[in-house]
Amino acid sequence: MVLSMDRWAGKVAIVTGASSGIGEVTAERLVERGMTVVGIARRKDRLDALAQRTSGKKGKFYPIQGDVSKEEDILNVFKWTREKLGPVHVLVNNAGVGCYSGVQGGKTEDWLNTFNVNVIGLCMATREALKDMTEHKIDGHIFNINSVAGHYVLGIPKMEIYTATKHCVTTLTESMRKQMAMQKLKIRFTSISPGVVDTEMIATAREKGDSEQVANILNDGTPMLKAEDIADAVEYALSTPPHVQKYFEQLILTSMY
Numbered sequence: 150m151v152l153s154m155d156r157w158a159g160k161v162a163i164v165t166g167a168s169s170g171i172g173e174v175t176a177e178r179l180v181e182r183g184m185t186v187v188g189i190a191r192r193k194d195r196l197d198a199l200a201q202r203t204s205g206k207k208g209k210f211y212p213i214q215g216d217v218s219k220e221e222d223i224l225n226v227f228k229w230t231r232e233k234l235g236p237v238h239v240l241v242n243n244a245g246v247g248c249y250s251g252v253q254g255g256k257t258e259d260w261l262n263t264f265n266v267n268v269i270g271l272c273m274a275t276r277e278a279l280k281d282m283t284e285h286k287i288d289g290h291i292f293n294i295n296s297v298a299g300h301y302v303l304g305i306p307k308m309e310i311y312t313a314t315k316h317c318v319t320t321l322t323e324s325m326r327k328q329m330a331m332q333k334l335k336i337r338f339t340s341i342s343p344g345v346v347d348t349e350m351i352a353t354a355r356e357k358g359d360s361e362q363v364a365n366i367l368n369d370g371t372p373m374l375k376a377e378d379i380a381d382a383v384e385y386a387l388s389t390p391p392h393v394q395k396y397f398e399q400l401i402l403t404s405m406y
């Protein structure tokens with residue numbers, strides 16, 4: 150069968166963390182496929198650059214500065230989107246931070262920020278998207294950019310907190326998928342779980358020297374995924390017909406093992 154993004158053309162998507170890496174490439178892809186995409190991140194200049202780069206493409210990109218760990222910012226983005234563009238059909242919960250501040254000797258502020266961005270921000274954005282989808286009877290699609298660390302304890306030093314947040318993403322996705330089924334709603338939830346992806350997150354971890362062992366693992370020459378591979382997975386999931394739900398509840402992508 151032929152997969153198609155046609156039914157999403159002209160529909161509104163929100164992508165969190167659209168200023169770099171997976172979020173940036175995914176937002177650009179959705180614009181290329183004709184969607185109206187609102188991108189949120191703290192670095193407005195990077196979002197503006199994406200808006201410029203995508204001007205003239207099939208869809209349109211709207212940059213909005215915001216911090217997903219702040220409820221006020223999330224509410225503002227959804228309010229602006231509803232008023233100016235209409236209800237949200239697709240949400241890509243992508244914004245995330247790495248954390249190499251371990252339980253042994255780490256900093257509470259790092260842990261709080263990691264949970265606030267990776268888990269609470271995702272929940273707040275999901276709540277707002279679900280309001281639109283249920284009120285307007287939209288069979289929408291919500292993506293959570295998870296990680297292999299959301300399924301396995303990789304045992305990498307100082308990664309306990311990040312691993313815990315991504316395990317939260319796994320259980321939240323599956324719980325919400327079940328909630329939708331119980332309420333007979335056709336809103337789909339998809340968790341995409343990459344291994345190592347060549348983005349700023351990894352470049353920072355390599356350079357920062359937060360942990361020599363982490364740097365050694367990341368610098369051992371093993372091929373990495375590219376952000377485009379994750380955008381492909383989002384596009385694939387969106388392109389499947391609405392009845393295809395259970396088969397891709399967890400998409401795990403890895404270039405390694």
Ligand SMILES: NC(=O)c1ccc[n+]([C@@H]2O[C@H](COP(=O)([O-])OP(=O)(O)OC[C@H]3O[C@@H](n4cnc5c(N)ncnc54)[C@H](OP(=O)(O)O)[C@@H]3O)[C@@H](O)[C@H]2O)c1
Pocket residue numbers: 165166167168169170171172189190191192193195215216217218243244245246247266294295296297342343344345346347348349350351
């Ligand atoms: N790279 C990997 O190996 C890998 C593997 C598995 C899963 N992931 C997941 O993939 C997602 C994207 O990461 P990436 O690899 O593409 O890293 P990245 O290039 O560092 O991108 C992270 C994005 O999140 C945004 N962000 C961070 N904190 C934010 C906040 N408080 N409010 C709003 N936006 C915020 C950043 O924007 P600003 O800084 O401009 O705010 C940026 O756009 C994350 O959820 C990450 O956990 C990555």
